[in-house]
Amino acid sequence: MESVRFNFPAPQIDESVDELRKEVRAFLEEEVRSGGFTPVTDCWCAGIDPEFSRKLGEKGWIGVTWPRQYGGRELSALHRYVITEEMLVAGAPVHAHWIADRQSGPLILATGTEEMKQKILPQIAAGKCFVALGLSEPESGSDLASVRTRAVRVEGGWEVTGTKLWSSGAQQCQYMTVLARTGERNPEKRHDGLTQFFIPLDSPGVTVRGIRDMSGVEHFNESHFEKVFVPDDAVLGAVGEGWKQITNELALERSGPERFLSTFVALEKALQQGAPNMSGHQAAVAGSIIARIRALRAMSLGVAALLGQGHSPEVEAALVKDLGTRFEQDIIERLREFWPVRMKQGYGDELQNLMADSLLRSPSFTLRGGTNEILKGIIARGMGLR
Amino acid sequence: MGFDMEETDQLIRDTAHRLFTDQCDAETVNGSECGEAPERLQKAILEAGLTLAWVPEAAGGVGGSLALGFSLIRQAAGFALPVPLADTLVANLLLAESGLEIADQWAALAMDGGELPVLVQGKVSGVVEAASGMPEAEVLVMPVTQGGQIRIAVFTPSVVDVQHHESLAGEARSRITLNAAVPDQLSDPVDGMTADGLGQFCALVRACQIAGALEKMGELTVGYVKERQQFGRPLGKFQAVQHKVADIAGESAISGAAVEQAIRMISSHPAPFDGSMDILLPVATAKVVASEAAGKVPRDAHQAHGAMGFSFEYPLHQYSRRVWSWREEFGSEFYWSERLGMAVASEIDTHGSGKSATRAWDVVSR
Numbered sequence: 237m238e239s240v241r242f243n244f245p246a247p248q249i250d251e252s253v254d255e256l257r258k259e260v261r262a263f264l265e266e267e268v269r270s271g272g273f274t275p276v277t278d279c280w281c282a283g284i285d286p287e288f289s290r291k292l293g294e295k296g297w298i299g300v301t302w303p304r305q306y307g308g309r310e311l312s313a314l315h316r317y318v319i320t321e322e323m324l325v326a327g328a329p330v331h332a333h334w335i336a337d338r339q340s341g342p343l344i345l346a347t348g349t350e351e352m353k354q355k356i357l358p359q360i361a362a363g364k365c366f367v368a369l370g371l372s373e374p375e376s377g378s379d380l381a382s383v384r385t386r387a388v389r390v391e392g393g394w395e396v397t398g399t400k401l402w403s404s405g406a407q408q409c410q411y412m413t414v415l416a417r418t419g420e421r422n423p424e425k426r427h428d429g430l431t432q433f434f435i436p437l438d439s440p441g442v443t444v445r446g447i448r449d450m451s452g453v454e455h456f457n458e459s460h461f462e463k464v465f466v467p468d469d470a471v472l473g474a475v476g477e478g479w480k481q482i483t484n485e486l487a488l489e490r491s492g493p494e495r496f497l498s499t500f501v502a503l504e505k506a507l508q509q510g511a512p513n514m515s516g517h518q519a520a521v522a523g524s525i526i527a528r529i530r531a532l533r534a535m536s537l538g539v540a541a542l543l544g545q546g547h548s549p550e551v552e553a554a555l556v557k558d559l560g561t562r563f564e565q566d567i568i569e570r571l572r573e574f575w576p577v578r579m580k581q582g583y584g585d586e587l588q589n590l591m592a593d594s595l596l597r598s599p600s601f602t603l604r605g606g607t608n609e610i611l612k613g614i615i616a617r618g619m620g621l622r
Numbered sequence: 623m624g625f626d627m628e629e630t631d632q633l634i635r636d637t638a639h640r641l642f643t644d645q646c647d648a649e650t651v652n653g654s655e656c657g658e659a660p661e662r663l664q665k666a667i668l669e670a671g672l673t674l675a676w677v678p679e680a681a682g683g684v685g686g687s688l689a690l691g692f693s694l695i696r697q698a699a700g701f702a703l704p705v706p707l708a709d710t711l712v713a714n715l716l717l718a719e720s721g722l723e724i725a726d727q728w729a730a731l732a733m734d735g736g737e738l739p740v741l742v743q744g745k746v747s748g749v750v751e752a753a754s755g756m757p758e759a760e761v762l763v764m765p766v767t768q769g770g771q772i773r774i775a776v777f778t779p780s781v782v783d784v785q786h787h788e789s790l791a792g793e794a795r796s797r798i799t800l801n802a803a804v805p806d807q808l809s810d811p812v813d814g815m816t817a818d819g820l821g822q823f824c825a826l827v828r829a830c831q832i833a834g835a836l837e838k839m840g841e842l843t844v845g846y847v848k849e850r851q852q853f854g855r856p857l858g859k860f861q862a863v864q865h866k867v868a869d870i871a872g873e874s875a876i877s878g879a880a881v882e883q884a885i886r887m888i889s890s891h892p893a894p895f896d897g898s899m900d901i902l903l904p905v906a907t908a909k910v911v912a913s914e915a916a917g918k919v920p921r922d923a924h925q926a927h928g929a930m931g932f933s934f935e936y937p938l939h940q941y942s943r944r945v946w947s948w949r950e951e952f953g954s955e956f957y958w959s960e961r962l963g964m965a966v967a968s969e970i971d972t973h974g975s976g977k978s979a980t981r982a983w984d985v986v987s988r
Contacts, residue, residue: 240840240871244879246886325983500983507982511970519963524955526962526986527910530903531880533987538879552875559872615871616864619844 240619242552244538245545247314256311257318263295264326275327277594278498281604282453283329284408286366292330293363298337302345307358313540321493321533327501327590331455332408336360339489340367340413344434347473347481352434356411368406370414370435370459371482373399378610380415381426381479385461387416387433393467394418396433399460404604406444406457411436414461419476430478433471439464451596452581489605491539491553496532496560498601499567502590506571509587521570532560551618558611561601568594631690634675638694641666642701648937654704655792664705664758668726672707676715677724683714688889691715692830696881699834702940706730706755706794708827713755713763719895720774720809730759730779732798735821735952739775741768745802746775752795752951756784762798764805765820771811772820778806789951791943812895819897822905825952826884829905829912832948833881835941836874836915839923842938843870846927857926866922873915877908884908899965903988906962913955916945 267273272291276283292298297319302308320338323330341360344352359365376382385398396416406412412435419429437444441464447456473481503525510518535556542549568577568591577591602608616622645663654660667673676691677683684690695708706728713729732739732753739748746766753762762777777800785797844867847858857863884904888894891901920942924931931938949955971980 240844240874241837242871242875242878244875244882246883321987325981325987504982507967508970508972511967511972514964514967516960516964519967520956520960521963522966523906523959523961523963524910524914526966526982527880527907527955527959528876529986530907531876531883531911534883535876535879551871555872555875558868559876609865612865612868613861615868616858619867619871621844621847621858621864621867 242555243542244535244552245541247317247537247541248312248544249314253312253314253318256315257322260297260319260322264322264328267291267328268326273327273329275501275590276329277327277501277590278597278600279327279501280324280330280334280494280498281404281455281600282331282451282593282597283327284331284405284455285329286332286363286408288329289333289363289366291363292333293361296361298333298363299341299357299361302341302357302361306345306353307361313544314537317493317537317540321497324493324497325500325504331405332366333360333363334494335369335404336365336367336409338492339369339485340411343413343432343472343481343485347432348434349469351469356434365411366405366409368403368409368412368437368457368459370400370403370412372402374401378607380482381430383415383417383430385414385416387418387431387466390465393465393470394433396435396461396464396466399458401456401458402447403457403459404455406437406459407446407454409437412459413472415478415482418478427479429476430482431471431475432473432478432481433466435461435464435466435470439466441465449597450599451593453597486606487548487550487553490611491536491549491556493533493536495557496529496536496564498564499594499598500529500564502571502587502594503567505587505590506575510574518574521573525567525570528563532556532563536560551615554611554614554618557605558608558615561608564601565598568598627685627687630684631686631693634670634672634684634686634690635693635697637670638672638697641670641672642697642703646701646703648940651702651704651937651940652934660704663703664728667705667707668728671726673710673714673728674724674726676711677718681718681724682726683718683724688894689885692827692881692885692889695827696830696834699831699944700838702791702835702838702937702944704792706758708831709755710759712824712827713761716763716765716774717776719815720812722774722776722807722809725761727760728755728758730755730762730796731824732762732764732777733820733824734795735824738765738767738772738817738820739800741766741773741775741808742802744808745804746800747802748800750798752787752789753784753798754793754795756786756796757794761806764798765815765817767817768811772815772817773811774809775805776807777803789947791940791947793944793947814893815895816897819893819895819901821952822897822901823888823895825909825958826881826888826905828948828951829877829908830881830885832912832916832945833874833877835945835948836870836877836912836919839919839938839941839945840867840870840874842941843867843923843926846930850928850930863926866926870919870922870926873918877912877915880904880908880911899969900988902961902965903985906958906965909953909958910955910962913949913958916949920945 300311387394418431441462446454674683675686679685709731734752783799
């Protein structure tokens with residue numbers, strides 16, 4: 237398709253979606269009130285609490301779209317959307333299960349063996365099994381097809397050797413989906429010969445080392461695989477088809493509410509503080525931000541609706557992520573006019589803490605899951621320019 | 623019924639698209655600004671009944687949905703239609719809503735988002751700074767206020783005091799001064815209609831026009847950078863240019879999404895002119911986002927076009943000048959963002975607890 241005309245259809249919201257939203261809101265309010273968690277900014281990457289994930293599992297709020305036989309509830313993508321956006325705006329510590337719920341679960345459903353589905357998916361849905369992404373490497377960032385991690389055939393399976401970098405939350409995870417080269421490099425077809433493996437992180441030969449990021453959080457990891465043996469059924473999908481799977485996965489994960497709501501907790505706090513005595517100028521800045529959130533949400537829900545109708549809105553999803561991630565950075569820059577960001581976390585003022593953490597985490601927004609430059613390339617290709 | 627209506631809507635949309643494609647090329651648009659009235663186009667639009675899309679069948683109209691009219695407005699903007707279709711659609715809708723007679727002709731809309739003229743003892747006084755659609759119009763449709771109630775007044779254009787001006791895009795914007803003028807027709811007070819509600823409706827019309835024009839600017843830009851060669855390859859092969867095009871696509875897409883969301887809300891609303899909070903939220907959103915984009919997209923599109931886009935002959939300026947004027951009309955992004963911010967702030971209640979507390983999110987996600 238080569239068009240600059242986009243359609244973002246209305247989500248089909250029924251009563252059960254509204255009911256679920258109310259239920260989730262009430263639960264989160266109670267959790268905050270009872271001290272179950274303290275709201276954090278960028279909670280889907282910086283808020284890790286396995287205990288909280290287990291609570292959500294008990295509630296039945298993880299893997300909600302999956303088949304019942306694998307621990308899911310066969311609810312719609314919109315039900316999942318509502319759960320995730322309510323978690324984000326509450327600043328709930330959802331990082332532990334986020335990737336497994338959003339990405340690894342659906343990947344296993346699409347490509348895993350029956351045994352893997354039966355064993356792993358109910359555990360993910362219960363909030364007990366967490367999965368990390370093994371994509372980037374020391375020499376492979378945006379140019380993912382250049383990965384050097386290798387898997388070689390051995391009797392009964394494969395032996396994986398290589399280093400994965402920037403895997404969020406791996407130290408809390410039991411598994412990692414690892415992209416490795418299984419075929420020879422072909423300069424003509426760079427994306428051929430890549431395969432994804434589902435690897436238990438307690439396998440012999442795996443070492444996971446935490447990396448502290450500039451905001452002080454240690455969620456990044458460097459994971460080394462030294463001749464790690466995995467059986468044949470650890471292959472996700474077909475050998476050599478890893479690239480296609482990855483790009484499908486990425487298309488799905490690009491348009492979610494976490495691409496524009498990462499810093500919403502700071503905005504919420506600022507608006508609550510500012511509301512009683514809001515000046516015209518403050519209102520204008522707040523209104524401009526709110527308008528953009530509402531418009532991004534309409535786009536994001538539109539992409540969800542398109543996915544639900546069986547379309548592959550790759551360009552639309554890239555647009556949501558490019559606009560949304562720049563915007564969640566922008567929120568903090570604009571709020572600075574009224575609430576300067578000076579002090580590190582621990583200063584004691586909740587808004588100051590949320591603003592400071594948002595600013596310190598903001599460089600990652602336009603990098604993770606594909607940089608905005610890569611996204612613009614995808615959009616330009618959609619316009620027929622590449 | 624619903625299906626029939628959708629079918630009728632689609633039929634009319636297709637008719638409009640064919641008509642605009644055949645009869646509204648770049649020469650027609652430029653020519654119209656240079657004094658060659660697009661008479662063939664005007665006639666064809668009237669004959670196709672497009673100006674009556676929002677008029678009920680019982681009143682001799684098409685009986686289309688609100689969504690249909692907005693989609694015609696968006697399409698027309700994508701052709702820089704040099705004819706006041708949007709304005710006549712709204713004027714006819716006001717006539718229909720107030721139970722006045724509607725003729726199959728061009729109508730001017732004497733409303734610009736400012737104070738409405740006042741009705742006293744059957745006579746109308748006041749100034750409308752920027753009425754639209756005057757030159758073609760055979761009737762002038764004007765919402766007037768009396769004791770907080772809205773009525774619709776109709777005047778004959780030739781008998782009112784008019785000063786003709788042009789917007790940045792050369793669209794007629796006329797100053798109308800009334801001093802105890804007696805209207806040809808005057809409706810009863812219209813239920814569920816407020817001055818603010820009327821302003822919101824027209825703000826959405828402008829946002830919708832902006833969305834239509836931005837899409838066209840994107841198409842023109844993509845077409846141009848694919849064709850134009852420099853340094854031995856098409857401009858579109860340069861990454862810096864690709865990123866500009868991606869930015870155009872993004873701003874165009876987000877404007878379209880915001881506008882469509884507001885149209886869905888207003889279309890399903892029992893009182894689309896009452897200016898209530900549930901309309902204000904999506905309409906303010908649409909006008910803020912579209913007006914902001916109306917600054918960004920022309921900048922990128924003109925940059926990508928080089929000097930060619932700056933020439934009168936090449937059509938790009940017909941769209942950039944339109945969105946630059948539409949973004950100011952019926953409230954700019956500055957006006958609507960302040961309204962929106964204040965509206966949200968007024969609903970935030972941190973003192974309540976549990977179910978009675980209202981967060982910004984509760985309002986934003988409505």
